[in-house]
Amino acid sequence: MKNKINIALSTFVFLLITSCSGFLDETPRHLWSVNEALTTRDKALHAVNGIYYRLCPGDNLNGALNLSYTSKSGIISFSAVEFDMTYTQTASGVIAAPTWSSLFSVINAANLAINGIPDIPESAFPDPKEKTQLIAEAKILRAWMNAIQLWNYAYWHAQDDSPYGIIYRPEVTNAQNASMPRVTVGESYEYIFNDLDEGIAAMPAFNTNKKVSALFGKALKAKILLNRGVVRNSTDDLQKALSLVNELLNTDIPATPLKMEADMKETFAKSWDSNEHIFVRYLEDNANRTSNGGYWTTYGLAYNAYTNLNPQTGLPLTDPPPCGLRYGTDWIIPDPRYQIATGLARKPETWDDTYCYTWTKIYRKGSIAGKQDPVDEKYATYYLRLPELYIMQAELLARTGATTAQAIAPINVMRSKRTFPLLPPLSVPASQDELYEIIFREYVKELLLENGAEFFASVRFQKDGHPYMEIIKGGSFVMEYERLQWPIPNAELLVNSLIEQNPLQK
Numbered sequence: 477m478k479n480k481i482n483i484a485l486s487t488f489v490f491l492l493i494t495s496c497s498g499f500l501d502e503t504p505r506h507l508w509s510v511n512e513a514l515t516t517r518d519k520a521l522h523a524v525n526g527i528y529y530r531l532c533p534g535d536n537l538n539g540a541l542n543l544s545y546t547s548k549s550g551i552i553s554f555s556a557v558e559f560d561m562t563y564t565q566t567a568s569g570v571i572a573a574p575t576w577s578s579l580f581s582v583i584n585a586a587n588l589a590i591n592g593i594p595d596i597p598e599s600a601f602p603d604p605k606e607k608t609q610l611i612a613e614a615k616i617l618r619a620w621m622n623a624i625q626l627w628n629y630a631y632w633h634a635q636d637d638s639p640y641g642i643i644y645r646p647e648v649t650n651a652q653n654a655s656m657p658r659v660t661v662g663e664s665y666e667y668i669f670n671d672l673d674e675g676i677a678a679m680p681a682f683n684t685n686k687k688v689s690a691l692f693g694k695a696l697k698a699k700i701l702l703n704r705g706v707v708r709n710s711t712d713d714l715q716k717a718l719s720l721v722n723e724l725l726n727t728d729i730p731a732t733p734l735k736m737e738a739d740m741k742e743t744f745a746k747s748w749d750s751n752e753h754i755f756v757r758y759l760e761d762n763a764n765r766t767s768n769g770g771y772w773t774t775y776g777l778a779y780n781a782y783t784n785l786n787p788q789t790g791l792p793l794t795d796p797p798p799c800g801l802r803y804g805t806d807w808i809i810p811d812p813r814y815q816i817a818t819g820l821a822r823k824p825e826t827w828d829d830t831y832c833y834t835w836t837k838i839y840r841k842g843s844i845a846g847k848q849d850p851v852d853e854k855y856a857t858y859y860l861r862l863p864e865l866y867i868m869q870a871e872l873l874a875r876t877g878a879t880t881a882q883a884i885a886p887i888n889v890m891r892s893k894r895t896f897p898l899l900p901p902l903s904v905p906a907s908q909d910e911l912y913e914i915i916f917r918e919y920v921k922e923l924l925l926e927n928g929a930e931f932f933a934s935v936r937f938q939k940d941g942h943p944y945m946e947i948i949k950g951g952s953f954v955m956e957y958e959r960l961q962w963p964i965p966n967a968e969l970l971v972n973s974l975i976e977q978n979p980l981q982k
Contacts, residue, residue, distance in 0.1 A: 514592030517600045517607075523589040524610050527617050528687065530585050532757045535770030536578035537624070538857040539838065540571045543772055545928035548960070550948035551920065552781050552800045559949070561956075564981050565963045572962035575628065579621045580645070586621070587648045589614035605678075612678035616693045619671035623700055626664050627928075629964055631978070633707040633957045636662025640978055643968075657974040665704070672697045682732040686748055686758040691728055694720050695754060695860055699932075702868060706936040707957070711876065718872035721865055725886075729862070736862050736893040740816045743861070744837040747854030754865075757857035766843050769855030774843040775824040782834040797833035803948045804920060811921045812897030821845070838925055858926040866890035867918045871936075874915065880905045887918055912937055916944060935960065956980070 514520055531537055547558035555570045563569040593611050598604045622642055626632045631640040641664035643656050659667070676693040683689045698720040705713030737743045737752050744750075748758045759768050766774050781800030783792045796809050799818050808814055819836035822829065822845035841852045866886040874883035881904045891899035905911040916937040923929040934945040935955070945955045963981035 520593045527585040530582045533768035536574040539770045539772035545931035549931040549934040561959045569962040573965035576965045582621045586614045586618040608678045612675040615671040616675035616688045619668045622668050634661045655972045655974045692755040714875050721869045738895040747856040754860040765853045773855040777834045777839040782832040871915050880911045
């Protein structure tokens with residue numbers, strides 16, 4: 477059995493490290509045994525870079541995941557089962573199982589680096605700090621994947637003693653540890669924060685190489701604390717989150733090349749080359765770039781959130797084009813950022829050379845036109861952009877006792893950094909309710925479809941005593957916290973005898 481496990485893990489190491497050829501400037505490697513897998517600096521670098529190889533391609537942790545958040549918020553419906561949140565173990569969310577397998581693939585790769593690099597002698601590194609930083613980088617990525625697991629499959633909204641937390645895997649998965657129970661919700665947060673704190677302490681403030689950094693780690697921790705703080709009504713969580721965001725905006729970011737693009741068009745035209753991104757998905761410039769972009773960013777948006785053109789006039793059949801919006805058209809479409817986020821794009825079928833209006837900040841030209849001259853295949857996923865921190869700062873100020881004038885100020889700072897489109901300063905809200913509505917709308921208008929911000933905002937913010945999700949969806953829909961997450965996929969339940977399903981989704 478031990479030999480079989482070694483062979484399996486050796487194959488995992490081989491595939492992990494040899495599959496990243498373009499991104500890592502890699503040369504072919506021979507298999508090495510698990511015990512010898514990480515023995516040199518070169519192999520340590522490849523192991524950490526291999527984590528990104530498992531994260532970046534495809535939809536499961538990128539476009540499809542983010543659009544499922546949008547469906548659950550109700551603003552655009554890409555899937556009825558996601559919109560209604562009626563998924564169960566046998567009728568799962570559209571991408572519940574693929575996302576589950578993908579995030580554990582990334583966790584497995586992170587664990588290989590975290591557990592293997594410490595055994596490499598420090599003398600193998602030109603700077604001893606590099607070894608520590610590589611481990612820290614892997615820990616921030618593992619923490620992020622566990623946060624995605626917590627938000628999408630566990631009761632992140634419950635109290636610490638709830639048994640419906642994550643499966644925490646600190647080792648590379650093998651036949652001996654395949655079955656693992658869930659930890660409590662409190663333990664889930666503890667494991668995630670431990671990884672983030674260790675990563676933040678050792679990582680450089682910012683990476684210009686399109687990777688995670690201490691900045692991303694701090695921002696992720698602030699987002700986790702914000703979500704938990706609101707649902708638990710925890711002033712301590714909110715104050716900690718505010719301190720982190722203040723530190724980022726006042727101290728950390730001014731010392732980096734990070735800055736908002738004055739012309740918002742450049743944010744998406746430059747894609748991963750824009751200085752506005754704290755962390756963004758990067759795809760290798762090779763023959764697989766479009767396919768690695770995933771279904772939604774290269775294909776699906778042109779058939780699921782679009783407005784067709786009138787074949788006689790060439791103008792949108794609906795003017796202005798709603799591009800799938802089912803809520804907020806009266807305040808989303810008139811905002812000048814909508815004209816930047818949407819645009820004209822070719823349909824993705826080889827036989828369908830018609831054009832439509834869709835979300836070109838994500839879709840760009842599509843899988844056919846994107847390959848034509850000029851090539852436009854920068855299918856990024858905007859894991860975290862700088863503007864989100866200003867909106868978070870406004871919300872955290874509002875929730876921790878600031879005046880409406882103090883709370884609206886960060887949003888006006890953000891808006892002032894754009895010269896195109898010109899975003900005039902917002903007036904001081906007359907009430908706390910008006911302030912919260914403004915902040916909620918800024919999340920949607922600035923970040924829709926990018927990283928799930930609109931979903932979490934629809935849970936945190938209320939209007940007329942109801943979560944915004946209920947206002948958006950209307951009718952008889954009632955938001956239940958216990959249905960915010962997907963069920964644990966059947967594939968996991970079949971091989972993991974120790975795991976327990978979420979009660980409402982059996």
